[in-house]
Structure formats: structure tokens, C-alpha cells
Amino acid sequence: MSWYQTQFKLSPRPRGRCHLVHDEICSQVPEIRKYKVGMANIFLQHTSASLMLNENYDPTVRKDYEMALNKIAPEDFPYIHTDEGPDDMPGHLKSGLVGVSLNIPITQGRLNTGTWQGIWLCEHRDHGGSRKVVVTLQGERM
Numbered sequence: 001m002s003w004y005q006t007q008f009k010l011s012p013r014p015r016g017r018c019h020l021v022h023d024e025i026c027s028q029v030p031e032i033r034k035y036k037v038g039m040a041n042i043f044l045q046h047t048s049a050s051l052m053l054n055e056n057y058d059p060t061v062r063k064d065y066e067m068a069l070n071k072i073a074p075e076d077f078p079y080i081h082t083d084e085g086p087d088d089m090p091g092h093l094k095s096g097l098v099g100v101s102l103n104i105p106i107t108q109g110r111l112n113t114g115t116w117q118g119i120w121l122c123e124h125r126d127h128g129g130s131r132k133v134v135v136t137l138q139g140e141r142m
Contacts, residue, residue, distance in 0.1 A: 002038075004031050004137040009130040013123045015087070018052065018062040022118035026111065029135045033109040038139015040111060043101040045132040048091030048125045050098035056118025069094045069122070091124030098122055106139055 008028045013019045025042060026032065032040060044051050055061035073093035081089045102119065105112040121131060 002035075002137075002139065002141045005134065006031070007132060007134045009132055010121055012128065012130050013121060015123050015126050015128065018054075018065050018120040018122040020056055020059075020062070020118050021121045022056060022111075022113075025119055025133065025135070028133075029137070031137060032106055032111065034141050035106045035109060035137060035139045036142045037108075038106040038137055040104045040106055041101060041136045041138075042104065042119065043134045043136070044121070045134060046100065046128070047095050048088060049128055049131050050095045050100055050122045050124065051102050052098050052120045052122060053102055053104070053113065053117050054120055055116055056113075057116055062120065065120075066122070069098075069124075072097065085126070087124065087126050091128075094122065094124045106137065109142065 006029060010021055010024060029040075042051060054065070073090040075086045075090050077090070079089040081092070123131075
């Protein structure tokens with residue numbers, strides 16, 4: 001059994017929709033290719049953005065998801081926590097609903113996702129900046 005962990009930053013993304021970051025994450029963790037079988041835990045170190053595994057082909061799905069999240073956690077609600085602006089508390093709610101980590105199986109050196117699945121970064125703040133990610137791999141090496 002082998003373990004590996006790395007930390008890196010995703011490039012800043014604008015708010016307004018969820019962003020497909022699957023390839024960016026895989027390019028930052030080439031060690032995945034060394035695992036015959038295992039698990040990858042992908043953890044976002046932020047409370048106002050989220051990670052999700054979803055549709056990787058049609059970008060309108062990401063736009064619809066952002067629209068739905070904005071309806072679930074609108075900015076014009078009378079929140080008490082507003083220290084960092086009107087997008088802060090809705091960002092925390094969306095992050096809590098969607099989540100900040102993924103566990104994805106590794107099979108023969110690749111993330112074993114479905115045909116139409118990809119990793120998304122959902123940016124919930126107007127000025128979120130770069131986002132820190134920790135990836136931990138566990139498994140049997142090739």
C-alpha cells in the first residue's frame with residue numbers, strides 16, 4: 001500500500017458558472033499514473049467554493065447548475081453574516097450543499113470516472129482568486 005499527497009493552486013476562475021477543472025487537476029498530479037488500483041481524495045481548502053463530479057460534455061449543464069444554486073442561496077436574502085460582502089454567505093451555503101471533497105477510484109493509472117463525468121470547481125464568490133487543492137492518493141502502485 002502506497003500513499004502520496006500534494007498541494008497546488010487552481011488558476012483563478014470567474015464567478016458565474018461552474019468550471020470544468022478535471023484536466024487541470026490531473027495534470028497537477030501525474031503520480032496518478034503510477035497507481036494500479038486505489039483512491040484519490042481531492043480536497044478544496046476553501047469555504048466559499050466547491051468541488052463536484054458531474055457532466056463533462058455539455059457546458060449548459062454547468063450554467064444551469066449555477067442558476068439553480070443562485071435560486072437556492074440567493075444574495076438578496078437578509079443574511080446576518082455579511083462581513084465579506086453580499087456574495088460571502090451565499091458562497092458558504094453553496095459550498096456546504098455541494099461539498100469540498102471528492103473520492104474517486106483509480107484504475108490502471110487513471111481516475112475511474114464515468115464516460116460523461118468530470119471534476120468541476122464551482123466558484124461562488126465574485127473575487128475568489130486561486131483556490132488551494134490537496135490531493136491524497138492511496139493504493140497499490142504498478
